Amino acid sequence: MDVDGRLDEAVWTQAPVIRDLLQEDPDEGAPGSERTEFRIAFDDNAIYIGAMLYDRFPVTGRLARRDAGQGDFDYITISLDSFHDHETVYQFAVNASGSFRDAVLGGGGGRGGGDISWDPVWDQATQVTEAGWSAEVRIPFSQLRFRPDNEQVWGIQLRRNILRNQERVAFPFVPTLDRGGASRFAHLEGIENIRSGQKFEFLPYLAARGEYLQLESPPGIGFANPYQSGSDYSGEVGLDLKYRLASNVTLDATVNPDFGQVEVDPSVINLTAFETRFQERRPFFVEGGDIFRIGEGGPAGSTGQTPQLFYSRRIGRRPSGRVPSNAVFSDVATATTILGAAKITGRVGGGWSLGLMGAVTSQEIGTYMDATQVVDQAVVEPRTNFLVGRLRRQFNGGLTRLGSFGTAVNRKLGGTDLGGRLHSAAYSGGVDFAHEWSNRTYRFSTMFTGSYVQGDPEVIARTQQSSTRYYQRPDADHLTLDANATSLGGYYAMVDLAKQAGAFGAKVAMAASSPGYEVNDMGFQSASDRLIVDTNFSYNHPDPGRIFRQWDVRGSPDAVWNYAGDRVWTEVNTSFNLQFLNYWSLGGGVRYNPSHDDDRLTRGGPMARTPRRLSGDVNVRSDSRRNTTGRLSYRWATESDDSWNRSVSFNVTLNPNDRWRIQLGPSYDRRHASAQYVTSVADVLADQTFGRRYIFGGLNQTTASLRTTVNVTFTPLLSLQLYVEPFVSTGNYRELKELERPGTYNFLEYGADIGTVSQDPGGSYDIDPDGSGPAASFNVSDRDFSYRSLIGNAVLRWEWRPGSTLFLVWQQSRVNALQGDGLRGTDPWIGGFDLSRDMGDMFSTPADNIFVIKVNYWLNP
CATH class of the missing domain: 2.60.40.1190 (Immunoglobulin-like)
Known part of the structure; x- marks a missing residue:
């Protein structure tokens, strides 16, 4: 045909x-x-x-x-x-x-x-x-x-x-x-009597890469960077393979994969103690990834997401190690090389489905030169094996589902100095179960997973003291920091009961994450030592009326405790979405958080409290049928300690003709925090706070960005996409203070309530916490910052024959990041927001440019 x-x-x-x-x-x-x-x-x-x-x-x-x-x-x-x-x-x-x-x-x-x-x-x-x-x-x-x-x-x-x-x-x-x-x-x-076709598919690729990077020399260094010439060129060759073991089971493999055409991550300023989670965009790991997800339902939103046991961005991440601090020039990979990866996915008889993925990343060695021009090397990432497996069975026409899951990470740390930074091995595994009834109106689901990591005492101590759990908290009697331990284990358990069909919806989810639960070697997890109760109620009205075409409302009271029984989170929220007869929409919500205990505020220190918080948002969306559509959003928050946040964003999509699509997303955010964590200082005389002073400061932060995407489609098989994001964020710290005593949100400001404070010409603060008293003085660096960046890429994609694609890629980045410490005398404006000045400095910053040409060829012999 x-x-x-x-x-x-x-x-x-x-x-x-x-x-x-x-x-x-x-x-x-x-x-x-x-x-x-x-x-x-x-x-x-x-x-x-x-x-x-x-x-x-x-x-x-x-x-x-x-x-x-x-x-x-x-x-x-x-x-x-x-x-x-x-x-x-x-x-x-x-x-x-x-x-x-x-x-x-x-x-x-x-x-x-x-x-x-x-x-x-x-x-x-x-x-x-x-x-x-x-x-x-x-x-x-x-x-x-x-x-x-x-x-x-x-x-x-x-x-x-x-x-x-x-x-x-x-x-x-x-x-x-x-x-x-x-x-x-x-x-x-x-x-x-149909056939599944040829069993093999091959997709070899060739890629050429040119990098044009800016060269910088530290002050006082009289010789050039020996590792960069300003223009470097390289080539790559690799292969993707697909083999159909049966009509319903497939083996996918990749050798030396290249992801040069993948979109860049957006700019983020993270002032928390927790890792930022970025979306996986690499096709090999995204395609078929649904089989590797474990659990259905569970707590969501502000109470903490269900831990993700498999977070594929751990494979090929930036090397964990660093060259020594005396290095003035270095040559270190920005991503770990993936030597190869393979996965088997599919469905077999009896309702069984399976997924098995393995990957090997290479040892990465960083070369560096010190100020005397002595050259040396350091291992910055060990050779690592990753393995993840999933087995699942359906019963009762798919209404009942039972599965198991396991991950393993093994690192070859011998002969490296990374034993104090990385686990030698990390394992996790678990089971999940779900059952639906009454025409899938109701669902019960549960899961149980366990984790086990092992390594040198130094890395296990680091794990115990990480922001995920903070075993070192001095008033956490239910936790014990073991500096000699060579392993750590824990569990996560969840149950969820939901009404998921009909006008009225409801859900109750409960979860427990023990203090020793740790899956970040292969997965993603922000917190352990948590007992969670998450409830949700909703009403959905899909039928048009005199004013609304459809509408829904939702409410959710949530609470979280740690294993000592301290209530560390409480929230009551409600939200709504209204669609009018003209297809415009209005949505929003309000959230209230009463004061509660906070075992993370001091970042490993004693328990504190949080102020009361009231926050909300409202958004307006236009008729999506039009050539020009938009969404206007406003978010706000206010706290009982006079902290506040205001944020506005506008997203507009323009379709000037049937080939062009332009998306603009400007956003502007202002934030004032009365007590932003800065650092902690040991002082045996600080007996109220267990021998340390926990330093905070008022912070005024302003952030502005403009995400822009332009798509030009010449034919359904030939298109050009451009993405660019100018990003500016500035922060100004003031009124340094210390936590007065555990279990409170009370602070003593230096120079006003206690002690003295002065700022030296370079910007650092000299603090004497008790003035003429016996306590030792200390120094806190100037944390004011001005971060300006421009990142973007352009991708021309041409599917020149079925399954075969040519990519032309241009990536550009301009980063101008300054911190007040040491620069206050020459750049007194650091930390202050001036859009005209900041944008001018950003565009005047020399750019790094990377050009990639990649072609693959689909073979189906």
Whole structure:
């Protein structure tokens, strides 16, 4: 069959016609406003879908790069549950201009966007006619997973979107309040004796890279950087491999992967003690990642997310070690080399699904030169093996699910100086269970996981004292810091009961994370030593009325304790979302936190308190059918100690024609903290606070940024994307003070309540905590900062043949980061916000530029 979008082949006149599509939105359950016809056919190698989309008005089509959103044009969506397990859905969408999107949806499909990194090789074409528009789609069986049966039964759902009416029709129709997903799909029967196609797919790549970096020499150094010439060139070669072990099980492998075309991370200023979590964007790790998620439900939001046992960005991260402090020049990799990675994923008989992934990263050696031009080397990252496995079984038609999970990290630390920084081994494992009943209206889920890390006493002591748990807290009688321990273990347990369908929704989740629970070698976790109760209640009204097209309200009281029984978090919040008849929306919420204990404020010191806090947000969203759409958001917070925060952001999308899309996201944030943690100083005379003084300061911080994305689509297979973000954040500390006594939020300001304070010409503060008393004076560096950056990239993507892509990439970064200490005399404005000056300094900063050309070639022998 010639896939040209015309539906003029004889097979379409013989295929059964599907016409009974009903509206999901705006008039739920009503027939579609326009006539729609779908037809389905197949041969030995592929399934074909033909669609005739009649329309009495001009259709709305827009060229968009692959996997762009499908919300602002006319399009169709084909969802296939080819394994018919009501679990994994393969989704294919095409719009009236021929642009297309593909994704894998886990958890039964539902209504989420899914994993768009999955890029199968399939064909699609459209034609706009006087009667409307038509589409033809060919999906090879080799791109799907299905049971090895002669007679197939698949689940299928077909959708059409008519933009001008904000109308979405579907066959079969599933009510908005129904928790059905793939279990409500129609059955597609009659597919017999099909083949899964060729077993092997190869995707070799070649890449060339040019780096043009700025060279800087520390003051007083009279020789040039020997490791950078200002222009460096390199080449890469690698291979991605896919092998179908069966029609439903696939082996994926990558050797020397390159991710040069991946988007850069946004700029962030993190003044907390906790790690910032960034999104995984690398295709090998994103594609099929749903199988490696453990647990359903659990506490969310401010109470603390369920720990993520597998956080794939740990693989290939920036090296953990550093060259010695006497190095004036160094050559250290910015990311650990991934020598190779492989994964097996799929579904086997009896309702079983499996996932197994392994990766090996190389030892990274940093070369450095000291001030006397002596050259040496240091290992900054050891050779490391990563392994993650998942096994899951479905019972009772997918309503009952039981699974197990395990991870292992093993590092070769011998002959390195990294034993005090990294665990030699880290393991985690667990089980999860979920059951749904009453047409999936109710769900009970639970999980239990354990962790075990081992290593030198120094690294285990560091783990015990990390911000995740702070074993060194002097008044935490339930914790004991063991400086001689060579291992640490713990557990996490969770239960969740939810009503997830119908107008009224409710959830109660409880979780316990023991103090020794640690999964950050392979996963992501911010806190342990926690007992959590998280409740949520909601009401959803999807039917149009006199004012609103749909609306919902939510409420959630939450509380958290540590294992000593101290209540360290309490929140009551409520939120709402309203959509008006003209498709504009209004949303917002209010949150109240009463004063509670805080075992993290002093960062390893004694217990403190937090002030009362009231916060909220409001947002307005425009009609998404228009060529210009926007969202205006305002956030605010105020605390009983006069701390406050105000933030405004505006996101606008412009579609000047059917090829261009421009997205602008300016934001502005001002924050005043009465007590921002600065440092702690040992003093045996500070008997009120266990022999240390915990230093805080008032902080005024201002942040402004403008995220800009421009997409130009020349054809559905050729597109250009540009991303740029100017970012400015400044902070000014003042009124240094110390915690007066444990269990309070009371402070003594230096120079006013106690002692004396003076600032030297370089900006540092000399503090005598008791004036003429016996306590020793100490020095606190000037923490004022001005951070200005401009990051961006441009990616030209051309799918020059099926499955084969050419990338041209340009990345640029300009970073101007200054701290007051040592510069106060020459740059007295550090910490003050002046948008004109800060933007000028940012743009005048010399840029680092990286250019990459990468081409891959898909082979399916």
